[in-house]
Amino acid sequence: LQYDYLNKIQTLVIQESLSMTPHFLVFLNTSKQIRSDFQSCLYNFNMIDIDTFKTILQGGSSTIIDLLQKIRPKNVVSPFKYLGPCAPDVFVGREELISEIIDNDQAGYAITGGRRIGKTSLLLKIQYDINRGRQAVRYDNFLQRYEKQSYYDCCYVDCINLYSFQDVYNEIFRKQASKEILKGRVFSDLTELISRTSALQNKKLLLLLDEMDDLMEMVSVHDRDAENFQKDLQKAANRNMLKFVICGFRNISKVIRDPGHPFFNLCKGLYMTPLKKREIKKLLVMSNIQQLFKIPGHHLEKVVERLNIASGGYPSVVQYIADQMMRTDRDGIVSPNT
Structure with missing residues (x-):
């Protein structure tokens, strides 16, 4: 039982990005x-x-603050993840991509890029931001910028172990129908489910479909499930109830350009490139990262340059090196020779 509780707490710490700040655990x-x-x-x-x-x-508050400050920040669990998607609170860059997806009226997007370039991290970052009240940017009739509360309800689906579009349907139904506002209801199809979600929450469903490559490879050009799924997405998008994002590698690029495939011209293609130097620098100067190690100002540009060259801008390699930087210098000072 003790280990079961510990596992649940550790899972919560990772999911809610709590590993960077001090907390009380009361027994x-x-x-x-x-x-x-x-x-x-x-x-x-x-x-x-x-x-x-x-x-x-x-x-009073002064006592609480004094106790929290005694917890040494550099002893926290490393926030850097290089064997999977990174934690949303150390996600950097991709601002243009995120803004394109959330703020524009385009109904669908296909995000492609090399392996470990950060596609899953991008989807999880979008979900994280929206769930925490990210403001959506809009423009009025006079092109004046203003912000409004995001009106999306996010549904993230990892398709890597799904073998048909019926499996995708089932996963979307499982995730959406389990929400409090939809419990106990029965739906005949995806459009009705999305319609009920939109009507009950006054929100548009943002469907994030990850690892779609394998699924696209397994279905044939004339697959009826793929065609029906495409029609459902299109119908819901045309009614302004749905925005969707599909992520993958080579196959996604091919099918959205193949006139014979049901997904032809379904969505706008976006390509993810390696991180730029300014984005790597942003990671190193984040306030929560500076609790783990400090880079003197006169060394910062050289450290960023070396990190950029060593990683090629690939996010997973950047995260790996940053993790090693945190573990190498126990005095917390990082230089170009670290």
Whole structure:
């Protein structure tokens, strides 16, 4: 049971990007050994019992701040991920792509790019931002810029282990129908599901379909499921109830340009390129990263230049090197020779 709780907390820390800031974890009627076990796994949590927590609350905000500051930030779990999508709070760059997808009226996008270029990280960043109230940029009739609350309801689907478009349907139904506003309802097709979502929440569904390459490769040009899926997407998009993004590698590029495929001309193609130097620099000067290691101002440009050359701008390599920089210099100072 103890390890089950610990696993749930660690999952929450990753999903909510809590690994960069200090927190209290309050235990009710547990032994010091259990608190010690948790402390060894959750470096940025201060483990306390309920009586201590009550004392802290009585001491006011200054007492809480003093205790939180005693948790050493450089002991936190590394925020850099290079074997999978990066954490949204250390995602940098791609501002133009994100703005294109969220702020424009285009109904569909196909995002392509090399392996490990950051396609999944981009989709998860979009979902993260929208779920946390990202403002959508709009322009009035006089081309004056203004911002309004994003009106999207996000649904992210990883298609890597799905073998047909019926599987995609089922996954979308499972994710959307499990939401509180739709529980217990029965839907005949995707359009009706999206329609109900839009009507109940007054929001447009933003459907993020990741790893579509393998699925596209398995379906034939005359696949009826693919054709029906395309028609459903088009119908919902035409009714202004849906915006969708599909991600992949080579196959996505081919099918949206193949006149014989149901997905021909369905969406606008966007290509992801390696990070630019200014985007790498932005990662290194983020406030939460500077808690982990510091780069003296006179070394910053040289460190960025070396990191850019070594990584080729590939996000996963940038994340790997940054992770090693964090682990190498325990005094927290990084130079071009690190």
